[in-house]
Amino acid sequence: MPREIAFFDALIPTILLALIGAAVVSWTLDWVFARYRLYRLIWYPALFRLSLFACLFAALGLAIY
Amino acid sequence: MISALDLILPKSRLKRALVPWQSLLRDWWREDAQVLIYIAKVVGACLLALWISLKFELEQPRTAMLTVAIVMQSRTGMVFAKSFYRLIGTIVGITASFVLVALFAQERVLFLSAMAIWIGFCTAGSMVFRNHQSYGFVLAGYTICIVGLPATITPELTFDIGMTRISEIMVGLVAATIVSDLIFPQRMWNMLLATVRRRFKDFSDLLASMPDSMSRQDHGAGAAALRFAGDVFDVENFRASTALENDASRAHRQRLSLLNAEFMAVSTSFHALEQLLRRQQRSSHPAVVHAIALAYKPLAAALQYDGRSVRTEVEAGAVLQGVRNAKASLPQRLAALRLELQEALSEDERLDFETGAELLQRFADELVAYAGTYAALTQQGHALDIKEAEEPPPSLGLHIDSWAVSLAGLRGALALGAMTCLWIFADWRSGIEAITLGVITSTLFATSPSPERTIRQFSLGALIGTVLLYIANFKLLPYAQGFTMLSLALIPGLAIAAWLTTRPATALVGAGTFIIFLLHIGFNSAYSASPVAFLNDAIADFIAIGLAASMYALIDLSNGRWSHQRLAAALRKQVVSACRDALPQHRVRFESRARALMQRAKGGRRIADAQDKELVDWLLSTLETGCAVIELREEMQSMKDEEALDALERSLDRIAGLYAKPDSASRVAALISIKETSALLNTIDMMFRIAPTQRRTILTILHALRSALLDDDSVLARKAPLPEVVHAA
Numbered sequence: 001m002p003r004e005i006a007f008f009d010a011l012i013p014t015i016l017l018a019l020i021g022a023a024v025v026s027w028t029l030d031w032v033f034a035r036y037r038l039y040r041l042i043w044y045p046a047l048f049r050l051s052l053f054a055c056l057f058a059a060l061g062l063a064i065y
Numbered sequence: 066m067i068s069a070l071d072l073i074l075p076k077s078r079l080k081r082a083l084v085p086w087q088s089l090l091r092d093w094w095r096e097d098a099q100v101l102i103y104i105a106k107v108v109g110a111c112l113l114a115l116w117i118s119l120k121f122e123l124e125q126p127r128t129a130m131l132t133v134a135i136v137m138q139s140r141t142g143m144v145f146a147k148s149f150y151r152l153i154g155t156i157v158g159i160t161a162s163f164v165l166v167a168l169f170a171q172e173r174v175l176f177l178s179a180m181a182i183w184i185g186f187c188t189a190g191s192m193v194f195r196n197h198q199s200y201g202f203v204l205a206g207y208t209i210c211i212v213g214l215p216a217t218i219t220p221e222l223t224f225d226i227g228m229t230r231i232s233e234i235m236v237g238l239v240a241a242t243i244v245s246d247l248i249f250p251q252r253m254w255n256m257l258l259a260t261v262r263r264r265f266k267d268f269s270d271l272l273a274s275m276p277d278s279m280s281r282q283d284h285g286a287g288a289a290a291l292r293f294a295g296d297v298f299d300v301e302n303f304r305a306s307t308a309l310e311n312d313a314s315r316a317h318r319q320r321l322s323l324l325n326a327e328f329m330a331v332s333t334s335f336h337a338l339e340q341l342l343r344r345q346q347r348s349s350h351p352a353v354v355h356a357i358a359l360a361y362k363p364l365a366a367a368l369q370y371d372g373r374s375v376r377t378e379v380e381a382g383a384v385l386q387g388v389r390n391a392k393a394s395l396p397q398r399l400a401a402l403r404l405e406l407q408e409a410l411s412e413d414e415r416l417d418f419e420t421g422a423e424l425l426q427r428f429a430d431e432l433v434a435y436a437g438t439y440a441a442l443t444q445q446g447h448a449l450d451i452k453e454a455e456e457p458p459p460s461l462g463l464h465i466d467s468w469a470v471s472l473a474g475l476r477g478a479l480a481l482g483a484m485t486c487l488w489i490f491a492d493w494r495s496g497i498e499a500i501t502l503g504v505i506t507s508t509l510f511a512t513s514p515s516p517e518r519t520i521r522q523f524s525l526g527a528l529i530g531t532v533l534l535y536i537a538n539f540k541l542l543p544y545a546q547g548f549t550m551l552s553l554a555l556i557p558g559l560a561i562a563a564w565l566t567t568r569p570a571t572a573l574v575g576a577g578t579f580i581i582f583l584l585h586i587g588f589n590s591a592y593s594a595s596p597v598a599f600l601n602d603a604i605a606d607f608i609a610i611g612l613a614a615s616m617y618a619l620i621d622l623s624n625g626r627w628s629h630q631r632l633a634a635a636l637r638k639q640v641v642s643a644c645r646d647a648l649p650q651h652r653v654r655f656e657s658r659a660r661a662l663m664q665r666a667k668g669g670r671r672i673a674d675a676q677d678k679e680l681v682d683w684l685l686s687t688l689e690t691g692c693a694v695i696e697l698r699e700e701m702q703s704m705k706d707e708e709a710l711d712a713l714e715r716s717l718d719r720i721a722g723l724y725a726k727p728d729s730a731s732r733v734a735a736l737i738s739i740k741e742t743s744a745l746l747n748t749i750d751m752m753f754r755i756a757p758t759q760r761r762t763i764l765t766i767l768h769a770l771r772s773a774l775l776d777d778d779s780v781l782a783r784k785a786p787l788p789e790v791v792h793a794a
Contacts, residue, residue: 010224046246046247046250047247049246050243050246050247
């Protein structure tokens with residue numbers, strides 16, 4: 001994967017796109033969890049959400065580098 | 066197991082000795098500890114943002130810290146909402162700066178006038194929207210100063226300046242949201258629930274005191290109406306902030322909105338009932354008032370739980386059946402009373418009774434709906450969801466005064482113009498700082514109910530901030546080495562500012578302290594404070610704040626007779642459009658619009674003087690007449706008879722005329738027209754042409770309207786006194 005992508009001739013880091021992608025995926029998962037009340041099973045939802053996001057972002061980042 | 070304490074003290078005495086400590090501890094945890102936790106959160110988030118910025122070698126770590134200070138609030142959901150709008154506002158503002166720099170970088174007059182237009186536009190936008198959205202607009206406006214002005218000096222660096230700014234803000238937002246979400250999060254839901262509970266309790270207190278409080282001639286009604294209007298928008302604002310928060314509040318958003326709409330309806334009906342009884346007490350047969358009060362009492366009594374007002378939605382669920390029964394038996398009670406009164410009353414007095422009965426019936430329906438929604442608020446059932454799907458309650462819209470909006474825009478643009486003139490002609494080194502702060506202060510407080518007081522508090526905060534800044538910049542920071550010592554040097558200032566923001570009375574002082582302290586804190590990536598720059602910046606700050614204060618004093622939209630009259634006229638115009646619009650309005654929309662006008666002007670403040678009281682009276686009069694008019698028009702839609710419709714249209718037009726231009730002549734005209742219409746509906750001919758139930762409903766509405774217009778205590782009577790002759794008639 002290229003580390004920088006040209007966006008209207010401005011070079012933006014690919015990791016920024018990964019960040020946005022991870023945010024979208026984790027929001028979707030968050031919605032699903034809330035909709036089916038799966039947060040009942042989790043001790044500290046806020047921490048879980050953050051960790052989930054960190055995992056997703058790290059996975060995407062590792063895929064790039 | 067026997068502990069050491071048990072040996073010293075007998076068990077029961079030990080327990081007794083500990084009781085005061087326990088309650089003390091609990092109080093401390095509930096109040097002081099929360100404040101300490103909040104301060105620790107703010108300071109922690111600031112330092113986290115600072116650390117990340119330094120690690121990433123961003124140019125101005127202070128922007129990240131300032132962002133934290135701005136978005137940090139005690140409720141997690143609010144932090145999310147404000148962060149979201151801060152991000153959007155910044156992105157829009159930076160994009161606008163890019164465009165302006167690309168177009169006019171060489172031409173400073175054109176550049177600055179385009180900037181003034183943009184800022185004016187954004188300030189006007191901030192007046193149209195509420196809360197965080199409004200803040201987003203302000204931010205889009207002043208970001209152009211922060212990014213665009215430095216860019217005029219070095220146009221080739223514009224893109225870098227913009228990107229750095231947005232990265233710093235992102236760092237600040239991430240730090241603030243993570244800290245407030247992870248460490249002792251305060252969920253919106255608890256706050257919403259508390260507000261909704263308090264409102265229901267207040268309302269049932271009011272219901273319980275109703276027949277007795279009638280005799281007292283106080284103006285509790287106005288105060289209650291203003292407070293309830295405030296509550297409606299509080300709940301709406303909290304509800305809007307829950308969009309990004311993930312707890313019970315998101316699942317219940319629809320329900321809360323329904324609850325709000327029902328509350329508005331029931332409080333208006335209650336007020337109408339109260340007014341009607343008050344008027345009847347003076348003019349009608351005492352038996353009528355007594356009978357209505359008698360029929361009303363079981364309703365209020367059913368709402369009591371164990372002899373006191375209902376405190377939670379669970380208790381409301383327990384009394385709900387009782388309220389339903391009271392409502393179901395209401396027609397019987399009214400029929401019995403009607404029979405009893407038959408002989409004693411004249412035709413007019415009987416109509417008085419019917420009007421009261423009709424209103425009571427409507428009030429009971431709405432009360433049951435409101436109590437039912439409230440009781441079901443936290444239930445997980447699906448009974449309510451079906452109802453919600455059928456008819457989502459209309460949202461509380463945006464209602465603006467276009468004059469006020471454009472004047473606020475003008476004010477923002479003028480502030481920029483004045484500061485830039487000073488900058489250009491005096492060739493002043495701190496000009497950019499002064500312009501930025503001047504624009505921030507003269508746009509940020511545009512939506513505050515009393516900008517003058519706001520800016521006074523803000524400048525006190527700026528003073529404190531400057532003192533703290535001096536100490537930090539020249540006494541502490543020069544000795545700091547490494548991140549730990551840097552943090553130690555910053556903590557006192559941050560903590561004092563955060564503590565100021567925790568108390569409602571000094572919240573704005575705290576905001577001023579924070580902004581000044583962090584705007585000029587003496588380091589970027591290395592120590593960079595110099596006494597000359599410090600003095601220059603301090604002078605620039607105070608000139609900017611002084612300019613903003615004089616701008617608010619010059620273009621004052623919140624106080625003074627002019628704005629009061631405009632507001633009263635805007636309220637009356639609601640009635641006019643309720644009468645004259647081609648299609649009848651939705652009642653919830655009408656009510657929320659009238660209340661929004663009031664809320665925007667007065668905020669949650671108490672009624673301070675005679676002018677304020679007059680405004681509240683106009684609000685109540687508008688609500689009462691407007692709702693009756695809307696109801697009448699709904700009835701008229703199903704009517705066929707041309708002659709009666711014509712007469713009713715004419716009466717509506719006269720009422721509209723009265724509210725458009727309240728004077729004695731139009732009041733007399735409206736009263737005569739209503740009387741004529743009632744007389745027409747009472748002819749034998751009409752009795753056959755219109756269905757009896759419909760005829761009775763319309764007659765009672767007309768009667769209610771007429772008695773509202775006749776009322777000598779109302780604000781209408783003060784504005785448009787009736788000539789003596791009419792009185793006698």
